[in-house]
Every structure is written in C-alpha cells, then in structure tokens.
Amino acid sequence: MKKINIAVVGSGIGGSLISALNSNESLKLFERDMNLGGCASTFKRYGAFFNAGATTFVGYEDNHPIKRIFDDIGFNPDLLKSNIAIRTIQNKKVLDRIQDFDVFLEELNxxxxxxxxxxxxxxxxxxxxxxxxxxxxxxxxxxxxxxxxxxxxxxxxxxxxxxxxxxxxxxxxxxxxxxxxxxxxxxxxxxxxxxxxxxxxxxxxxxxxxGLSYPFHDVFYVYGGMGSLFDGILEDVDVHKKEEVLKIKKQDDYYHIQTSKDEYLAKNVILNSTVFDSSKFFEDKKIQDYYNSFSFNDQSAFVVYLKLDIEPELLHHYQVILNEKIPNCISNSFFVSLSDKNDYKLSKKGLSITISTHAKANSWKQYSKDEYEKEKEKTMNFIIEEFLNNFDKISKDNIKYSFCATSTTFNNYINRFNCGGNSITIKNAINLPSCNTPFEGLYNVGDTVFAGQGWPGIALGVEVLNKELNGKL
Known part of the structure; x- marks a missing residue:
C-alpha cells in the first residue's frame, strides 16, 4: 500500500491551489472527473469548449492572495484584462462596472x-x-x-x-x-x-x-478557458484524474484511503468537497457527526451553454436584470460570459457562451423524469429568449446549438448538487467551518469553508490552511 504525506480530494480552486503550494511534499491530488477545476472547469461538448460555471478571474494583483500564490509556484497565467468588468442591462438601461471610480460614478448617476x-x-x-x-x-x-x-x-x-x-x-x-x-x-x-x-x-x-467592489479591481479574461488555469497551477503536482475517493478510514497515525483504482495511507487529508457533504467518506462516527453538524446550503446554479456561428464585437461579461424571477430559479438576473473572439480554443468556429443564474439545489429533485426534462427546457428557453431580447447583434438563427445544466447535472459531473459557497451572514459568522478540524491531520478547503466566495475568497482560505500545514508538516 502506497504511503504519502498529503492526499487532496478534489481539484476545485482550493484543492488545486493548496496542492501546488505543497507539491514538494509527498502529495497526490485525486479528481473523479476528467476535467480539473470543479465549478471552475472547462469542458468539451459537441466538439467545442465551454466554461462550466465560474467565468471571471479577479484578484490577480499585488497584495492579494491569488498573486502571492501564483508567484510562489512560479505560474504566469495567459490573461487579458477586461476594461469593463461587467456591463449590466436593466430595462434597456446600460451601466458599465469599470475600475475608474469617477467614471463609474458619473454613469451610475x-x-x-x-x-x-x-x-x-x-x-x-x-x-x-x-x-x-x-x-x-x-x-x-x-x-x-x-x-x-x-x-x-x-x-x-x-x-x-x-x-x-x-x-x-x-x-x-x-x-x-x-x-x-x-x-x-x-x-x-x-x-x-x-x-x-x-x-x-x-x-x-x-x-x-x-461583494460590490470587485469590479474596482483588475478583472481578467482567461485565454483557453478557466480550465487552463488549473493546467498551469497543477503542472508540478501528482494529479490522479478519473480516480474517485470512495472511503477514508482513520488508522493509527494515518488515513487509509480507498479509491476507485487503488489504496493509500496518508498522514494528512485535505478535503475540497463540500463540508456539509463530507461525512460520506467516513465510517468513524465522530468524524461523521462533525461533518453532519454543518447544514446543507440549498443553493446551486442553472447554466445555459450556447455556441454561435458568428463572432460579434462584444464584451466578456454582462449581467441582465429582469423584472420577474426566472422559472425554477431564485433570481431575476443572469450572468452572461462570452469567449473572446481571439481565443484559440473557446472561440473556434464561433463564440462559446455561458449564461448562469441561481436556483435551489433541491428544487430539481421534486420532478419526475419527464417533468424534469420539461421544466429544464422551459427554463433554458426563457433565458435564451431574454438573452436575445437584450443582444441586438445576435439572432436565434445564430445559435448553432444549446444545452443546459441543473444542480443534478453538476452532481453527476463534479459530485456536488450545491454550487457556490455559504454566504457569510450576520447570523452564521461565528459558526463558519474552518480549514482545520478536531481530528489530527484532517483539513478542509474550498468555497464552503472560510472565507468562501470566488477566486479571492478561496485563495484567502488556502493561505490560512497553508499556515496551518506549515506548522504541522
């Protein structure tokens, strides 16, 4: 049985960053999917590439954790700075979220x-x-x-x-x-x-x-899709794709890890799984009770993917705000990300578009198989219609094909119904899970652990975890 120092479960942002920072250790990163990055991955379908969910890259600047981590591991990403972070459209009114405060204020007024x-x-x-x-x-x-x-x-x-x-x-x-x-x-x-x-x-x-200030920072477009970041981050890491971790058992000073392909003994285990769903790995009652003490965050995403046969001059990111909630969703807005026309990978034979909004994870479980397909189609068609209503340069005829993802889809591919972390609210601030646990050698990382949201928040949590590890390894 192979002995290792660190086993990392999941290649999301947190798992990948902490793996890269400790690649000189005896470390293995396990990912059940073929694509790296979880919610921030890039995948291929119908011969074209799409960003799965997360599409904006922010916080790559001096004095911020992402820049510090990338510098530490010697990774220089292939980025294009977006002069306009987001263009918001509401009732045909347009407001650009840009870095220059005075210009933003003038347009806001x-x-x-x-x-x-x-x-x-x-x-x-x-x-x-x-x-x-x-x-x-x-x-x-x-x-x-x-x-x-x-x-x-x-x-x-x-x-x-x-x-x-x-x-x-x-x-x-x-x-x-x-x-x-x-x-x-x-x-x-x-x-x-x-x-x-x-x-x-x-x-x-x-x-x-x-939450509202991130467009005042540098916001970037990632060439080759968000997945290309993980290829660079994990260049020196021992990554095991399509190897799912099934069971983890505490055994003296080690954790016995059973995967779909092999068995390992690890001194330390870092879970990049959702904290409220991590009890499934363990048989130990105390560890199960610890993870079961965190409540499921019933929030996920509904995502529409489009491939266009044209490459119009458009920005990278838009947000369309409607007057009514989207069917089967909890939001009245959706976020549109378009591939750059010069992207060698995502824009081959037309733009790749990811349109995302928020939905309850459990809401899709209530439907029968036929109802599920019907409601999924209804929600997708509603979003596409509103998208076309707000983009004059694109017509229905320009859409080569479309498909969509619910919480069920995400669970099938990245093993989580939930997408996005717990919001830090006034009520839950004290009870947030931390990177360390009551169990020696067992750690958490990712968007359901402090500090949570997006690349900057998760990177901040990674830095905290790395301090913990440095004191123990």
Missing part, C-alpha cells in the same frame, strides 16, 4: 440617480481596500494557537472597521441612500448574488462592500 451615491460607493470601496490591506487575515479553530491567531484577526477587524463591522447591509443602504427605487435595489442585489450568493437583506456591511 445617470442610471440610478441619488444625491448620496458617491458617499455610498466610496465607502464600500474604502472598506474593501482596508480589508485587503489587513495583515492578520486568519480563521481557524480547535487549538490554542488557532484561537489566538483568530482572536488577533478579529481584534484587527475591530480596530480597523470599528462600528462599521456591526452594521447590516440593509441598514447602511437605508442610512445613506434612503428609500431607493426597486430598480436600484434590484441592481445592488443582482450584483451581490454573483459574488456573495445572497442579497443585501442577509449580510453585514463588510460582506456587501467586498
């Missing part, structure tokens, strides 16, 4: 006029900048050292943000912007759904500031 717009958005931007300049970003449990470091981080938060740390997002909106229009509120909430997986009514001011 035309679409959503409010006398306190500058104060509101500048405060959010300032909070975001302060957060990423914090020196003691950390969150872990289960040891005196971890609790001390976490307490130091919380103290720094209190020192920097003072009473702002306890303000709610809705309270701040009311205090600064007042009674805003439904359109403006919908714009704010649609943006938050992209980044923090929920609306302003459930989150603190700090989460809203981080």
């Amino acid at each position: 035309k679409v959503y006029p409010n006398k306190n717009n500058e104060k509101f958005w500048r405060t959010l931007k300032d909070i975001d900048e302060k957060f990423w300049n914090l020196k003691k970003l950390y969150f872990a449990k289960y040891s005196m050292k971890s609790y001390f470091r976490t307490a130091s981080f919380i103290y720094e938060l209190l020192k920097v943000f003072k009473f702002d740390l306890f303000k709610s997002a809705t309270g701040f909106i009311e205090d600064i912007l007042g009674d805003i229009s439904e359109e403006y509120q919908s714009f704010i909430d649609a943006q938050l759904f992209i980044t923090v997986q929920t609306t302003s009514k459930d989150i603190p001011l700090l989460s809203m500031a981080l």
Whole structure:
C-alpha cells in the first residue's frame, strides 16, 4: 500500500491551489472527473469548449492572495484584462462596472440617480481596500494557537472597521441612500448574488462592500478557458484524474484511503468537497457527526451553454436584470460570459457562451423524469429568449446549438448538487467551518469553508490552511 504525506480530494480552486503550494511534499491530488477545476472547469461538448460555471478571474494583483500564490509556484497565467468588468442591462438601461471610480460614478448617476451615491460607493470601496490591506487575515479553530491567531484577526477587524463591522447591509443602504427605487435595489442585489450568493437583506456591511467592489479591481479574461488555469497551477503536482475517493478510514497515525483504482495511507487529508457533504467518506462516527453538524446550503446554479456561428464585437461579461424571477430559479438576473473572439480554443468556429443564474439545489429533485426534462427546457428557453431580447447583434438563427445544466447535472459531473459557497451572514459568522478540524491531520478547503466566495475568497482560505500545514508538516 502506497504511503504519502498529503492526499487532496478534489481539484476545485482550493484543492488545486493548496496542492501546488505543497507539491514538494509527498502529495497526490485525486479528481473523479476528467476535467480539473470543479465549478471552475472547462469542458468539451459537441466538439467545442465551454466554461462550466465560474467565468471571471479577479484578484490577480499585488497584495492579494491569488498573486502571492501564483508567484510562489512560479505560474504566469495567459490573461487579458477586461476594461469593463461587467456591463449590466436593466430595462434597456446600460451601466458599465469599470475600475475608474469617477467614471463609474458619473454613469451610475445617470442610471440610478441619488444625491448620496458617491458617499455610498466610496465607502464600500474604502472598506474593501482596508480589508485587503489587513495583515492578520486568519480563521481557524480547535487549538490554542488557532484561537489566538483568530482572536488577533478579529481584534484587527475591530480596530480597523470599528462600528462599521456591526452594521447590516440593509441598514447602511437605508442610512445613506434612503428609500431607493426597486430598480436600484434590484441592481445592488443582482450584483451581490454573483459574488456573495445572497442579497443585501442577509449580510453585514463588510460582506456587501467586498461583494460590490470587485469590479474596482483588475478583472481578467482567461485565454483557453478557466480550465487552463488549473493546467498551469497543477503542472508540478501528482494529479490522479478519473480516480474517485470512495472511503477514508482513520488508522493509527494515518488515513487509509480507498479509491476507485487503488489504496493509500496518508498522514494528512485535505478535503475540497463540500463540508456539509463530507461525512460520506467516513465510517468513524465522530468524524461523521462533525461533518453532519454543518447544514446543507440549498443553493446551486442553472447554466445555459450556447455556441454561435458568428463572432460579434462584444464584451466578456454582462449581467441582465429582469423584472420577474426566472422559472425554477431564485433570481431575476443572469450572468452572461462570452469567449473572446481571439481565443484559440473557446472561440473556434464561433463564440462559446455561458449564461448562469441561481436556483435551489433541491428544487430539481421534486420532478419526475419527464417533468424534469420539461421544466429544464422551459427554463433554458426563457433565458435564451431574454438573452436575445437584450443582444441586438445576435439572432436565434445564430445559435448553432444549446444545452443546459441543473444542480443534478453538476452532481453527476463534479459530485456536488450545491454550487457556490455559504454566504457569510450576520447570523452564521461565528459558526463558519474552518480549514482545520478536531481530528489530527484532517483539513478542509474550498468555497464552503472560510472565507468562501470566488477566486479571492478561496485563495484567502488556502493561505490560512497553508499556515496551518506549515506548522504541522
């Protein structure tokens, strides 16, 4: 039986980054699928390539964890900076989310006029900048050292943000912007759904500031699809594709790992699976109870994939905000990502388009097989129709083919019904899972563990985990 130091289960953002940082250890990364990256992977269908879900790459800049990690592993990604992070379209009104604050503010006042717009958005931007300049970003449990470091981080938060740390997002909106229009509120909430997986009514001011400020950072298009990032990140890592981890059993100082192909003994195990679904790997009652203590986050994605026979001059990212919720979804907006016309891989024989919105993971389980297919088609056709209504350069005749994915589809391919992490809300901030566990040598990483959302949040959690590992390996 092969002995290794670290076994990483899952090649999502967290699993891949922590593997790359520790590639000089005796480490193996196990991925049940052929494609690397989980929700952020790139896959092939009908002879063309598409991004599975995550499509924006943000945070690759100085003093941010992604840049630090990439520099540490010596990886230079093939990127194109997007001058416009997102173009939002609502009732034919267009607003570009761009990095230049003054230009953004000028355009914002035309679409959503409010006398306190500058104060509101500048405060959010300032909070975001302060957060990423914090020196003691950390969150872990289960040891005196971890609790001390976490307490130091919380103290720094209190020192920097003072009473702002306890303000709610809705309270701040009311205090600064007042009674805003439904359109403006919908714009704010649609943006938050992209980044923090929920609306302003459930989150603190700090989460809203981080969620709404990401277009003020560098936002990039990734040539060759998001999957190309994982090819570069994992270049020096021992990756086992199409090898599914079935069971993990604590055995003295090791974890006995049974996969679909072999057996291993690992001193340390890092799970990039969803934390609330990780009990399935274990027979040990204490470990099962630990993972079962985290509740399932019933949020997922509905994604439409299109291939066009044309390559019109368009931006990389759009958000379309509607006046009604999308059928079988919990959102009234969808996010459109288009491949760059010069992308050698994704734009071969026309643009590849990923259109995503939010849905309840369990809602698709209620349907019979026939109902499921009918409702899936209904939701896809609704989104395509609204997409065409908002893109004059594209007609139905330009769509070579289309298909879609529900939570059930994601579970079949990447082994998770849920897509996207738990939002950090006022209620759950104290009870968030951490990278370490009560069990020696067992760790968690990914978007359901602190700090959660997107490349920057997951990378932050990876840095915290790496500090834990460095003290133990």
